[in-house]
Amino acid sequence: xxxxxxxxxxxxxxxxxxxxxxxxxxxxxxxxxxxxxxxxxxxxxxxxxxxxxxxxxxxxxxxxxxxxxxxxxxxxxxxxxxxxxxxxxxxxxxxxxxxxxxxxxxxxxxxxxxxxxxxxxxxxxxxxxxxxxxxxxxxxxxxxxxxxxxxxxxxxxxxxxxxxxxxxxxxxxxxxxxxxxxxxxxxxxxxxxxxxxxxxxxxxxxxxxxxxxxxxxxxxxxxxxxxxxxxxxxxxxxxxxxxxxxxxxxxxxxxxxxxxxxxxxxxxxxxxxxxxxxxxxxxxxxxxxxxxxxxxxxxxxxxxxxxxxxxxxxxxxxx
Amino acid sequence: xxxxxxxxxxxxxxxxxxxxxxxxxxxxxxxxxxxxxxxxxxxxxxxxxxxxxxxxxxxxxxxxxxxxxxxxxxxxxxxxxxxxxxxxxxxxxxxxxxxxxxxxxxxxxxxxxxxxxxxxxxxxxxxxxxxxxxxxxxxxxxxxxxxxxxxxxxxxxxxxxxxxxxxxxxxxxxxxxxxxxxxxxxxxxxxxxxxxxxxxxxxxxxxxxxxxxxxxxxxxxxxxxxxxxxxxxxxxxxxxxxxxxxxxxxxxxxxxxxxxxxxxxxx
Numbered sequence: 001x002x003x004x005x006x007x008x009x010x011x012x013x014x015x016x017x018x019x020x021x022x023x024x025x026x027x028x029x030x031x032x033x034x035x036x037x038x039x040x041x042x043x044x045x046x047x048x049x050x051x052x053x054x055x056x057x058x059x060x061x062x063x064x065x066x067x068x069x070x071x072x073x074x075x076x077x078x079x080x081x082x083x084x085x086x087x088x089x090x091x092x093x094x095x096x097x098x099x100x101x102x103x104x105x106x107x108x109x110x111x112x113x114x115x116x117x118x119x120x121x122x123x124x125x126x127x128x129x130x131x132x133x134x135x136x137x138x139x140x141x142x143x144x145x146x147x148x149x150x151x152x153x154x155x156x157x158x159x160x161x162x163x164x165x166x167x168x169x170x171x172x173x174x175x176x177x178x179x180x181x182x183x184x185x186x187x188x189x190x191x192x193x194x195x196x197x198x199x200x201x202x203x204x205x206x207x208x209x210x211x212x213x214x215x216x217x218x219x220x221x222x223x224x225x226x227x228x229x230x231x232x233x234x235x236x237x238x239x240x241x242x243x244x245x246x247x248x249x250x251x252x253x254x255x256x257x258x259x260x261x262x263x264x265x266x267x268x269x270x271x272x273x274x275x276x277x278x279x280x281x282x283x284x285x286x287x288x289x290x291x292x293x294x295x296x297x298x299x300x301x302x303x304x305x306x307x308x309x310x311x312x313x314x315x316x317x318x319x
Numbered sequence: 320x321x322x323x324x325x326x327x328x329x330x331x332x333x334x335x336x337x338x339x340x341x342x343x344x345x346x347x348x349x350x351x352x353x354x355x356x357x358x359x360x361x362x363x364x365x366x367x368x369x370x371x372x373x374x375x376x377x378x379x380x381x382x383x384x385x386x387x388x389x390x391x392x393x394x395x396x397x398x399x400x401x402x403x404x405x406x407x408x409x410x411x412x413x414x415x416x417x418x419x420x421x422x423x424x425x426x427x428x429x430x431x432x433x434x435x436x437x438x439x440x441x442x443x444x445x446x447x448x449x450x451x452x453x454x455x456x457x458x459x460x461x462x463x464x465x466x467x468x469x470x471x472x473x474x475x476x477x478x479x480x481x482x483x484x485x486x487x488x489x490x491x492x493x494x495x496x497x498x499x500x501x502x503x504x505x506x507x508x509x510x511x512x513x514x515x516x517x518x519x520x521x522x523x524x525x526x527x528x529x530x531x532x533x534x535x536x537x538x539x540x541x542x543x544x545x546x547x548x549x550x551x552x553x554x555x556x557x558x559x560x561x562x563x564x565x566x567x568x569x570x571x572x573x574x575x576x577x578x579x580x581x582x583x584x585x586x
Binding site: 069089093102159 | 427
């Protein structure tokens with residue numbers, strides 16, 4: 001891995017011009033005892049884009065963010081932000097972060113938290129602008145402990161952007177929020193994108209990635225399993241769902257070519273298929289009594305489930 | 320982007336750094352002042368003891384010193400110990416255990432500012448407790464001493480906050496967020512008793528007297544007592560040596576805890 005560390009940094013990467021890589025993981029492995037949180041992961045965040053890191057709980061998303069923030073060191077591989085070490089204080093001055101935190105000091109008022117964090121940066125936004133961007137102007141005099149869950153998330157979000165950083169890391173920004181609060185935060189995030197900020201956000205909601213991201217990287221169990229625009233990710237997963245009532249065994253059907261995943265849903269069988277036509281042909285050939293056949297486009301959540309299941313099955317096969 | 324070469328070398332101006340430290344200290348103080356469980360207990364408890372034992376029963380003398388004056392020194396030490404220990408240890412343990420310190424570390428805050436703010440907070444609360452004790456003593460306990468001695472007394476006791484803030488950091492690095500307050504009480508109350516902060520040293524059982532000589536709060540109380548005219552057996556230099564040595568020891572332990580945390584994150 002020493003070879004990776006001596007890689008010279010292309011000049012454009014240091015400057016972060018539009019479209020250039022501003023933060024990266026190169027061949028990064030992070031091991032906690034026997035568990036691989038990340039396994040040889042490559043990730044590039046380009047200037048001006050919103051990259052969503054999508055994966056189920058425990059996939060390694062938070063670990064990736066912590067590495068990029070210098071809160072953890074890779075077991076092997078290289079982490080670069082603006083071409084330098086994330087631990088460099090000068091790097092931190094250009095970064096904002098929203099982390100999952102169990103408890104925030106509750107007796108400080110919203111504007112006091114903002115005031116303090118703004119003082120850490122060289123060119124922070126004016127307080128009114130931060131409050132407006134975070135949508136928290138009306139609660140600025142409230143103590144943090146008196147806020148609702150959605151309001152708390154918005155304050156943490158405002159702390160990430162108050163320093164007017166070039167790059168913002170958002171770790172599961174909408175986790176635990178209801179639909180309404182989530183939509184509000186999405187709007188705030190879009191405002192940042194419009195201001196030209198580079199954003200890396202982690203989520204386990206495919207819909208969130210689809211709504212916000214220019215590019216999506218799907219990770220599962222520490223491995224990158226797919227990468228592309230939201231549309232590419234959806235098409236990669238086949239996008240067809242077959243539902244029918246059949247006497248065939250799920251394990252048999254799982255072996256048909258073009259089948260991604262099979263599960264029994266009450267009386268019916270539900271099949272995720274990349275090639276729906278050939279799967280339907282197989283089904284009809286093997287079960288003349290098959291009934292209630294429906295073929296539909298897979299939903300976003302189905303696509304995500306299919307992707308991660310496929311990966312899990314492959315991992316099982318490798319063992 | 321034409322601004323990149325400029326932003327590559329961004330750095331805080333000395334003025335910005337100064338303001339940053341001031342704000343960190345201010346908000347650390349405000350944050351704790353607004354927690355009644357902390358601010359009320361560390362301020363009111365020593366004052367209440369003083370009113371009960373120093374003012375109601377204060378017409379006697381201890382040696383050639385009035386009880387009311389004597390107890391300003393010892394309850395002052397008690398107050399300083401509580402303010403410093405609870406302020407630093409409880410908040411550090413909670414912020415370490417519940418993730419807030421990660422948010423701070425990910426931000427561009429200089430780590431040193433975080434510790435300076437904790438010391439500042441302990442010192443400020445110590446100043447409040449000691450000042451109020453002195454006001455009570457002068458107003459209701461008939462305590463009379465030259466202004467210079469008053470300043471010296473407050474200054475000594477407040478300076479005595481530093482070793483116990485260091486002790487608080489050392490404890491805070493090895494306690495969970497929930498166990499910290501209980502553990503601090505287990506240390507704080509026996510330590511206060513054995514150092515002669517509640518019952519005057521000369522009335523302590525012999526065994527406890529021998530233990531007291533090894534306890535830092537005893538030495539701070541002796542420094543304060545000498546200012547009000549009550550002379551103990553050791554020289555001031557001995558007391559200062561113990562307090563300085565104890566401070567360094569605690570800072571060493573805190574540093575070890577800090578590194579342990581870093582390695583856990585980096586492991």
